[in-house]
Amino acid sequence: MSDRGVEELLRGLAPGVLAGLARRYGQFEACEDATQEALLAALRQWPVEGVPRHPRAWLLTAARRTLIDAWRNEAARRERERRVGATPDSWVSRVAGPGPEEVPGDDDTLVLLFLCCHPALAPEAQIALTLRAVGGLTTAEIAGAFLVPEATMAKRITRAKRTIAASGLRFEPPPADELPARLQAVMAVLYLVFNEGYTATSGPSLHRVHLSAEAIRLARLLHRLRPADGEVAGLLALMLLTDARRPARTRPDGSLVLLEDQDRSRWDATLIGEGLELIANTLGRFPVGAYQVQAAIAAVHDEAPTAEATDWPQILALYDTLDRIAPGPTVTMSRAVAIARVHGPRAGLALLGTLDTDTAAVRSHRLHAVRGHLLELAGDRAQAREAYLRAAQLTASVPEQRHLQLRYAQLSDRR
Structure with missing residues (x-):
């Protein structure tokens, strides 16, 4: 080997x-x-x-x-x-x-996950420690996901481990009365691990398949543990519906293929079917949560036979709901794209501009990549080029960097 x-x-x-x-x-x-x-x-x-x-x-x-x-x-x-x-x-x-x-049996890693998400730890420490212990990410990768310096993240992880040691926490499943409160942190961690596997924040490959597969496996265990929890079901459905597109996300040379350009015949129909069934059996039966809404958005994308057939008004309505129950920069960026598809790119750019005072968002390559895309749709090639170039400079993912540089070069050629 x-x-x-x-x-x-x-x-x-x-x-x-x-x-x-x-x-x-x-x-x-x-x-x-x-x-x-x-x-x-x-x-x-x-x-x-x-x-x-x-x-x-x-x-x-x-x-x-x-x-x-x-x-x-x-x-x-x-x-x-x-x-x-x-x-x-x-x-x-x-x-x-x-x-x-x-x-160790299959449940051991899940117990480790709950240990890392113990309420004795601050939420950011729970996520960081679990990404290190369960997800296997390096300190630098975790720092990149949190948009903080590596030294800051190293101290955070060290403090979390010392807290566990000082508290005398044992390696055992949480008591039944503590389980609901621990689920939110656990689900947040699993989603971060999945996202790092689906779109790696750094390195030569777009995917780190073992991470997304492990997140899905643990989400299945959670669903088995909490079958009547709508958000657990929503999280699992979201992962399945998203991961189903992975085979079509890259070309043979590893370069990135955008959702609208993907060969949908390569999507995993089995995962889509499982995800659709999960979300169909969840929506309307339980209080609506962020993971359920995101799974519903993924379902609309996956059910569209072509990119042109995508029901963008429905996606926008779902993002409006998501913005009410779980607002944040990532939701705003995605909602701006949906608004652009329904009301035009200038409307999307207007919403995107509200993030220009958000320091963390400005440091993220995604804000600039989305802005470049919307500026390109609006016909503003010069500013689109600048946005793509800035995004390429900020990302540590080689496939994303190359894609953004390609967009920059293609717009330059049209001048």
């Missing part, structure tokens, strides 16, 4: 390994450190020696040895071994004690 293949395999295995260690031994921060050491060892050995027959068990064994070594070093320094070694339920006895290596 190539180095890249090994790296992708390890990214997929890492959350389950960390979950298994945390479930068995506690000490979240120590388990994460041990997991990282095991991953580094695998990166050194597997490309040379080959991937082991049971890669997850290999990682668990390597991580467990790191935990034992860490404990022994600490014991020697503080003479803790004599004082705590006889305690039956101590972390030491559980780490060093005999027993076969355990392979």
